[in-house]
Amino acid sequence: MSGGAVSIHWFRKGLRLHDNAALLAALKGAKQVYPVFVLDPHFAKPEFVGVVRYNFLLESLRDLDKSLRTLGSRLYVLKGKPLQALEEKFKEWEVTRLTFERDTEPYAKLRDTQARELAEKHGIEVITTVGHTLHDPEQYIAKAGGADKIPLTYSSFGTLFRRLGKVPAALSAPTKEDFPQSSTLVRTDALDDHRFDVPSLKDMGYEWNDDEHEVRFPGGETEALERMRRHLQRKAWIAHFEKPKTSPNTLEPSTTGLSPYLKFGCLSPRLFYHELARVYAEYRDHAKPPVSLHGQLLWREFFHMCGYAVKNFDRMEGNRICRQIDWDTNDALLAAWENARTGYPWIDACMTQLRREGWLHHLARHAVACFLTRGDLYQSWEKGAQVFDRLLVDADWHLNSANWMWLSCSSFFYQYFRVYSPVAFGKKTDPSGAYIRKYLPQLKAFPDKYIYEPWKAPPGVQRSCGCIIGKDYPEPIVDHAEVSAANKARIRACYDALKQAEKAKKTTTKDAKSSGGASKRSSAQSSAKLKKTKTASSKR
Numbered sequence: 001m002s003g004g005a006v007s008i009h010w011f012r013k014g015l016r017l018h019d020n021a022a023l024l025a026a027l028k029g030a031k032q033v034y035p036v037f038v039l040d041p042h043f044a045k046p047e048f049v050g051v052v053r054y055n056f057l058l059e060s061l062r063d064l065d066k067s068l069r070t071l072g073s074r075l076y077v078l079k080g081k082p083l084q085a086l087e088e089k090f091k092e093w094e095v096t097r098l099t100f101e102r103d104t105e106p107y108a109k110l111r112d113t114q115a116r117e118l119a120e121k122h123g124i125e126v127i128t129t130v131g132h133t134l135h136d137p138e139q140y141i142a143k144a145g146g147a148d149k150i151p152l153t154y155s156s157f158g159t160l161f162r163r164l165g166k167v168p169a170a171l172s173a174p175t176k177e178d179f180p181q182s183s184t185l186v187r188t189d190a191l192d193d194h195r196f197d198v199p200s201l202k203d204m205g206y207e208w209n210d211d212e213h214e215v216r217f218p219g220g221e222t223e224a225l226e227r228m229r230r231h232l233q234r235k236a237w238i239a240h241f242e243k244p245k246t247s248p249n250t251l252e253p254s255t256t257g258l259s260p261y262l263k264f265g266c267l268s269p270r271l272f273y274h275e276l277a278r279v280y281a282e283y284r285d286h287a288k289p290p291v292s293l294h295g296q297l298l299w300r301e302f303f304h305m306c307g308y309a310v311k312n313f314d315r316m317e318g319n320r321i322c323r324q325i326d327w328d329t330n331d332a333l334l335a336a337w338e339n340a341r342t343g344y345p346w347i348d349a350c351m352t353q354l355r356r357e358g359w360l361h362h363l364a365r366h367a368v369a370c371f372l373t374r375g376d377l378y379q380s381w382e383k384g385a386q387v388f389d390r391l392l393v394d395a396d397w398h399l400n401s402a403n404w405m406w407l408s409c410s411s412f413f414y415q416y417f418r419v420y421s422p423v424a425f426g427k428k429t430d431p432s433g434a435y436i437r438k439y440l441p442q443l444k445a446f447p448d449k450y451i452y453e454p455w456k457a458p459p460g461v462q463r464s465c466g467c468i469i470g471k472d473y474p475e476p477i478v479d480h481a482e483v484s485a486a487n488k489a490r491i492r493a494c495y496d497a498l499k500q501a502e503k504a505k506k507t508t509t510k511d512a513k514s515s516g517g518a519s520k521r522s523s524a525q526s527s528a529k530l531k532k533t534k535t536a537s538s539k540r
């Protein structure tokens with residue numbers, strides 16, 4: 001074949017054709033383009049990635065393949081370790097250009113550096129772009145003056161965000177015409193080569209059980225765009241959306257439900273941002289951050305920046321912004337929480353929805369995260385984040401870690417004395433417990449009066465409801481009033497100890513300075529720093 005590049009566009013996140021700068025770079029002046037996704041069987045394990053999310057991924061790949069075929073191309077799904085799989089194809093396909101969207105998680109950053117080195121060793125040009133966030137996380141850091149100077153409150157992040165200027169416009173998807181000589185881009189035999197087809201769940205070692213799981217969010221760009229457009233048609237709803245006013249226990253999501261699509265990049269955050277702006281332009285009194293939908297995208301942006309800039313963001317140790325708290329370790333309590341066996345119907349219904357659908361409303365996430373950590377069970381937020389990371393269809397390393405730190409009062413939010421009640425919280429928006437009745441059918445016959453506290457129902461009522469507490473459904477695993485009071489005292493003691501340590505450090509530094517030898521070493525304990533920071537808004 002004569003002149004022009006032979007490109008691999010490597011899809012990882014960014015599973016879309018619209019607003020895909022790296023894909024467009026692959027197409028530019030190319031004589032051949034291979035859109036590739038590498039499935040690493042190492043991660044295709046229910047203990048790492050739950051079946052609901054894996055199914056979403058495969059559906060998204062199928063959708064991508066279908067869309068590419070309408071352009072005369074296809075998706076090439078390779079299996080194996082990404083670097084090995086790519087290197088094989090570099091040689092076989094005589095590749096001259098590799099393009100991909102930059103990824104910001106620690107594992108992905110290392111993988112991408114190695115991929116770049118490997119490609120360059122083969123003399124392959126590498127083009128990377130940013131498309132998973134509104135702005136490049138590097139730009140925030142540069143503007144802030146370094147990774148250790150990034151803002152750690154939402155309001156100061158808002159200032160930094162504005163200093164970066166306009167959010168870049170979303171790019172259009174390539175059309176058939178953008179694929180130069182599209183009919184020759186892909187050898188026709190490759191279109192029928194089933195070696196590269198998207199595998200089934202079963203092929204990847206997963207079992208789907210209709211009794212246990214439900215597809216609430218079908219994967220793919222097509223579905224993402226349709227969902228976004230459906231929401232955008234409800235202009236007044238978009239314009240006046242205020243997150244704290246949405247309900248955590250409606251039977252259909254009361255928020256957009258776009259998180260799985262943003263997580264996998266089936267939907268460009270820039271496209272969503274600009275589409276929202278068009279609606280806002282029609283309403284003078286539209287809602288504003290932090291509670292508006294733009295505000296939600298800014299939370300996403302803020303936490304992505306933090307996760308990118310702060311080392312060990314997904315753990316307590318060595319994480320400079322995470323307060324060190326003396327969490328307990330009790331596997332039985334953790335298992336009861338994870339398996340919806342706490343005896344608190346509101347908490348157990350949420351955990352059932354999570355396992356079944358891979359999704360929970362934000363405030364339901366608040367409720368179960370608070371319950372596991374500072375509220376009731378006093379287990380480490382890291383353990384809870386790991387469970388979420390496995391079960392959520394929208395599991396996102398940055399957002400999950402950040403929100404768990406928030407809810408456990410380890411970072412961003414410090415009002416440890418404000419604890420959610422596992423009884424009263426859900427009742428506020430769903431007094432008759434329709435949500436509990438859906439996810440915990442064993443309780444469905446209980447009168448409204450007892451649905452949040454079935455252990456209070458007299459034995460005769462329990463018998464007539466066909467559910468004996470302690471036999472058919474657990475007794476409450478802890479006494480909320482008792483443990484939450486004790487936990488508040490424990491967190492307060494941790495905060496006080498950290499304050500003392502900070503004070504002592506300051507005195508030592510002052511003494512060292514006055515004796516002429518100021519220590520510049522910033523200890524890992526600066527993670528415990530108790531600056532009088534303005535508490536970030538709890539309205540989100």
Ligand SMILES: Cc1cc2nc3c(=O)[nH]c(=O)nc-3n(C[C@H](O)[C@H](O)[C@H](O)COP(=O)(O)OP(=O)(O)OC[C@H]3O[C@@H](n4cnc5c(N)ncnc54)[C@H](O)[C@@H]3O)c2cc1C
Nearest residue numbers: 255256257258259296299300362365369394395396400403
């Ligand atoms: C303990 C805990 C863990 C969480 N883990 C994740 C996670 O792994 N992945 C994830 O996408 N979200 C996570 N969230 C944030 C939030 O709950 C979800 O983004 C939201 O519920 C998704 O529903 P939605 O798309 O309808 O949100 P909408 O309210 O419609 O918001 C639109 C988009 O804004 C972003 N967004 C909204 N709220 C937040 C937030 N608090 N932080 C960051 N971004 C936000 C999401 O991308 C969301 O899709 C977590 C929250 C908590 C409390």
